[in-house]
Amino acid sequence: MVTDLQGEDDYSEEDDSEVSHFELRVDKGQEMVRIDRFLTDKTANFSRSKVQQAIENDVVRVNGLAVKSNYKVKPGDLITYWLAKTPRPTDVVPEPIPLDxxxxxxxxxxxxxxxxxxxxxxxxxxxxxxxxxxxxxxxxxxxxxxxxxxxxxxxxxxxxxxxxxxxxxxxxxxxxxxxxxxxHSIERTYLALAWGEPVEDQGTVDVPIGRSAKDRKVMDAFPEGTYGKRAVTHWQVLKRLRYVSLLSCRLETGRTHQIRIHMKYAGHPLFNDAAYGGDKIRKGTQFSKYKTFVQNCFKILPRQALHAKSLGFVHPISGKKMYFETPLPQDMEDVIHKWEEYVNQMP
Structure with missing residues (x-):
């Protein structure tokens, strides 16, 4: 049987993949046929040419080894393969948008x-x-x-x-x-400004994530494990600022809104994350001066305080290890600086 695992890992904070993953075990009574024909018959909505292209790209594995199109499947073979989806029919209008x-x-x-x-x-x-x-x-x-x-x-x-x-x-x-x-061999690190100060300096949240039953536009954590997909986030405190903390979050999986959900579950929603309660004062005093300060920070950073700082992977052609970093954007830098000044002025 073919198991379409598309969506099991969405490859990011968003839940959508451009490539489907499949795994199947060849039945005991299966006759020996070419693998390109076999997979075309077994995989709905993918042409034989698409299957052959995947074989040429060495992403069709039989018992862990890459094969050619003329390989004949045998009973008991474990076949794993990845197929790129056909682009959606909606035309994309090219626009001269500046790209960094x-x-x-x-x-x-x-x-x-x-x-x-x-x-x-x-x-x-x-x-x-x-x-x-x-x-x-x-x-x-x-x-x-x-x-x-x-x-x-x-x-x-x-x-x-x-x-x-x-x-x-x-x-x-x-x-x-x-x-x-x-x-999960991709290295992804995010920087996040979250409400509160975690008790520990580092930790891991290993809690499934799925669509909220109350609002399908947002996600939720399901610690009981009866719903959702496994999600793992490793976090570390980089800077403590009394009422907020700067965190480094390393993704082991990549579910929709994973860091935002996991930090909310841990009691530290991201600063100004409107979807998950971070756009309200979650830690601090009730003094009007403090409230005004937080509202000013919200204006400077009118979004959730989350930045995909680093990305590491193996080059798909050369096999060379690639690693990239980018600095915090100005809005997050400015808000962190304001928090540092605020805390330093406190008695």
Missing amino acids: IIYEDDHLLVVNKPAGMVVHPAHGNWTGTLVNGLAYYFNQLPELPGNSGRPGLVHRIDKDTSGLLVVAKSEKAMTHLAEQFFV
Whole structure:
């Protein structure tokens, strides 16, 4: 039986993958047939050419080893494979949107996304997205095989989260990068300003996350484990500022809103996170001066205080270890500085 695991790991703070992962065990009574024909018959909505392309890209494994299209499956074989989804039929309008590209080669690029920019077109945001800008940028470049002039998103981050994203320039690069996200070998570190001061200096939240039963637009933690998907966040306190703390959060998995949900569950919602209660005073005094100070901070940082600071992966073609960092955006820097000044002035 084929198990479509698409969505089990969404490769980011958002829950959507551009690549589907499958795993199946060949039945005992299965006759020996070519693997490209076998997988085409077993996998709905994917053509034989798509399967053959995946085999050529070395992302079809039989008992852990890459095979060729003429390999004949045998009873008991364990087959794992990744297939890139066909792009949605909605046309993306290329737009000359400035992009902060911090690295690029023939196979991929790494972009520093500003807060407020939606990653890809969707209901309510059909223009002005990162993908609209990438489509324009790619149209100015020579077309690569398997790319068709469109960028390959491997993962996403929330609209109001700033920071690093890797974009594939070919289907082969996209599939290999997606595989790394799936097996959790990608290194991703976020910086977050959260309410309160954790008792410990570091810790791990290992609590499943799923859609909220009360509001399908947001997520929720399910510590009882009866619903949702496993989610693991490792956090460390970088700076204690009495009523807020600067945290480093390392993602082991990548569920929708994972850091935002896990820190709320831990009792430390992110500063000014309207969806999860961080846009209210959660720690501190009741003095009007303090309330005014917090409201001013909210104005400087009109979003959740979350930044995708670092990204590490193995280059899908060269096999070289790649690692990138980007500094905090100015709005988070300014608010942290204001908190430092406020705390230093306290008796």
